[in-house]
């Protein structure tokens with residue numbers, strides 16, 4: 001009887017939980033604008049789906065066990081406190097815990113890492129748009145070596161990032177250094193973060209790092225503040241203001257913008 005009651009309560013709560021994950025899962029990330037962000041979102045939904053029944057099992061046990069196995073004060077006095085072990089239950093619990101941990105290590109952890117390493121392989125970067133990103137206290141510079149744009153600026157002279165939708169982008173990330181055209185000295189550690197792209201990469205002086213992104217929607221910072229470059233590593237008093245506007249546009253609009261940058265001498 002106990003078992004049936006527990007089982008029914010567990011199934012009902014788990015189904016409610018799964019329904020909650022279906023309803024709220026797509027909102028775990030505020031806004032997604034790249035396949036990489038969608039992969040991250042799907043990974044967290046997968047984890048929540050899997051963990052919901054386990055979560056409710058533990059919660060129900062915490063409620064059920066003290067109620068069901070409660071001893072009266074008199075019994076405790078007469079028999080003393082006794083502990084009993086359900087060996088098969090403990091064995092199953094430990095085995096399942098290990099299996100769940102191994103599963104999560106393989107998927108999504110290892111599978112996502114492999115996917116990320118694969119995206120950096122030269123054969124997967126054919127036709128990719130290369131964007132040179134230079135971080136310095138406290139601004140971002142963007143260059144497009146394939147298009148002869150060295151410092152992309154908007155008409156007001158602010159640094160700006162334009163990306164064509166549906167084309168793989170390879171960001172080449174550097175902190176301001178001696179090899180840079182404006183260099184005076186070494187800069188500090190920054191972190192390149194566009195929240196809507198779901199990835200973040202530290203920018204370390206003296207190192208070159210890469211991030212590959214596939215933008216999926218036409219949008220911009222004005223439409224959604226999650227679509228902006230934001231420094232995500234404390235780098236001095238100007239750190240919170242170290243951001244730049246991002247525009248994800250159609251192919252034609254991108255080429256038009258490149259032409260305008262040439263005209264402006266950027």
Ligand SMILES: [Cu+2]
Nearest residue numbers: 190231235242
């Ligand atoms: Cu910074």
